[in-house]
Amino acid sequence: MLSNIYSTLLSLVCLILISSTNAVELPGNYTLPKNSSNLCLIARFDLVLNVEYTQIDGKKNISKIPLNNETFQYYDGACDLSNSHTLTLTLLDNLTTILFNFSMDEKNKTSLSRVLATVTIADNAFFPNCSKYARGIHPFVTNESLFITDRSKSYRCNAQTKIDNFKSDGNVTIKSIDLQNLRIQPFVDSSIIFHDYETGKND
Numbered sequence: 235m236l237s238n239i240y241s242t243l244l245s246l247v248c249l250i251l252i253s254s255t256n257a258v259e260l261p262g263n264y265t266l267p268k269n270s271s272n273l274c275l276i277a278r279f280d281l282v283l284n285v286e287y288t289q290i291d292g293k294k295n296i297s298k299i300p301l302n303n304e305t306f307q308y309y310d311g312a313c314d315l316s317n318s319h320t321l322t323l324t325l326l327d328n329l330t331t332i333l334f335n336f337s338m339d340e341k342n343k344t345s346l347s348r349v350l351a352t353v354t355i356a357d358n359a360f361f362p363n364c365s366k367y368a369r370g371i372h373p374f375v376t377n378e379s380l381f382i383t384d385r386s387k388s389y390r391c392n393a394q395t396k397i398d399n400f401k402s403d404g405n406v407t408i409k410s411i412d413l414q415n416l417r418i419q420p421f422v423d424s425s426i427i428f429h430d431y432e433t434g435k436n437d
C-alpha cells in the first residue's frame with residue numbers, strides 16, 4: 235500500500251519534472267504503416283509498466299510507470315513478414331522499449347505471441363536510489379498467447395490484462411505490463427483502405 239502511494243506520488247513528481255523537457259503527444263492509435271490509409275496493423279491500449287528493482291539499501295521497490303504523453307517517446311514497427319507483425323513502443327527518454335510481436339498461425343488466427351522489453355535502470359526519477367547492481371540495460375522476454383482472434387476480426391478488451399511471465403534477472407524484474415482499454419487488429423488487410431476496426435472478440 236505504502237509503495238503504491240509512493241509510486242503514485244513519484245509518478246506525479248516525474249510528470250512535472252519531465253513535462254518541461256520533452257513533451258510528446260501519445261498517439262490515440264498505433265497504426266502501421268504510419269500515415270497510410272492502407273494499414274497492416276492498428277491498435278490502441280493503455281499501458282502501465284511495473285518494474286521492481288533493488289535499491290542501495292538492498293530493499294526492493296516497485297516503480298509503476300504509466301505510458302502517457304510524458305513518458306512516451308515514439309512508436310514504430312514492422313509488418314514485413316506475412317505471419318509476424320511487430321509494434322515497438324519507446325519510452326522514458328528512449329531508454330526503454332517494449333516490443334509486441336503478433337503472429338498469425340496456419341488457421342489465420344492472430345495473437346500476441348511474444349513480448350520483448352528492454353529496461354534501462356539509472357538513478358533517475360523513475361528508479362530512485364537504485365543499487366549499482368540494478369543499473370544498466372536489462373532485457374526481458376516472454377512468450378504469450380493473448381488476444382486470439384481471426385485475422386479479419388479485431389480484439390477488444392476493456393478489463394486489465396497483465397503480462398507477468400517475465401523472468402527476473404535478480405536485481406531488476408518486470409513484475410508486469412498491464413494493458414487496458416485495448417482494441418487491436420494486428421493483421422489488417424492492407425490491400426484495402428482502413429475504415430474502422432472490424433467487430434470481433436469482446437472480452
Ligand SMILES: *[C@@H]1O[C@H](CO)[C@@H](O)[C@H](O)[C@H]1NC(C)=O
Binds near residue numbers: 253257258259303304
Ligand atoms: C498530457 O495529457 C494531459 C491529460 O490529458 C494534459 O492535461 C496535458 O496538457 C498533456 N501534456 C502535454 C505536454 O501534452
Ligand SMILES: *[C@@H]1O[C@H](CO)[C@@H](O)[C@H](O)[C@H]1NC(C)=O
Binds near residue numbers: 262263430
Ligand atoms: C483512431 O482511429 C479511428 C479509426 O480510424 C478513428 O475513428 C479515431 O478517431 C482515432 N482516434 C484518435 C484519438 O486518433
Ligand SMILES: *[C@@H]1O[C@H](CO)[C@@H](O)[C@H](O)[C@H]1NC(C)=O
Binds near residue numbers: 268269
Ligand atoms: C505523418 O503525419 C504527421 C501529421 O500529419 C506528420 O507530422 C509526420 O511528419 C508524418 N510522418 C511521415 C513519416 O510522413
Ligand SMILES: *[C@@H]1O[C@H](CO)[C@@H](O)[C@H](O)[C@H]1NC(C)=O
Binds near residue numbers: 293
Ligand atoms: C520504496 O522506496 C521508498 C523510498 O525510498 C520507501 O519509502 C518505500 O518503503 C520503498 N518500498 C519498498 C516496497 O521497499
Ligand SMILES: *[C@@H]1O[C@H](CO)[C@@H](O)[C@H](O)[C@H]1NC(C)=O
Binds near residue numbers: 256307308327328
Ligand atoms: C527519441 O528518439 C526519436 C527517434 O529517434 C527522436 O526523434 C527523439 O528526439 C528522441 N527523444 C529523446 C528524448 O532522446
Ligand SMILES: *[C@@H]1O[C@H](CO)[C@@H](O)[C@H](O)[C@H]1NC(C)=O
Binds near residue numbers: 335
Ligand atoms: C515474432 O514472432 C515470430 C513467430 O513466433 C518470429 O518468427 C519472429 O522472429 C518474432 N520476431 C521477434 C522480433 O521476436
Ligand SMILES: *[C@@H]1O[C@H](CO)[C@@H](O)[C@H](O)[C@H]1NC(C)=O
Binds near residue numbers: 340341342
Ligand atoms: C488464410 O487466409 C488466406 C488469405 O486470405 C487464404 O488464402 C487461406 O485460405 C486462409 N486459410 C484458412 C485456413 O482459412
Ligand SMILES: *[C@@H]1O[C@H](CO)[C@@H](O)[C@H](O)[C@H]1NC(C)=O
Binds near residue numbers: 362363
Ligand atoms: C534515497 O535514500 C535516502 C537515504 O536512504 C533517502 O533519504 C531518500 O529519501 C531516498 N530518496 C528517494 C527518492 O527515495
Ligand SMILES: *[C@@H]1O[C@H](CO)[C@@H](O)[C@H](O)[C@H]1NC(C)=O
Binds near residue numbers: 377
Ligand atoms: C518462445 O518462442 C520462441 C520463438 O517462437 C522460441 O524459440 C522459444 O523457445 C520460446 N521460449 C519458451 C520459453 O517457450
Ligand SMILES: *[C@@H]1O[C@H](CO)[C@@H](O)[C@H](O)[C@H]1NC(C)=O
Binds near residue numbers: 367
Ligand atoms: C544482485 O545484487 C547483488 C548485491 O545486492 C549482487 O551480489 C549480485 O551479483 C547482483 N546480481 C546480478 C545478476 O547482477
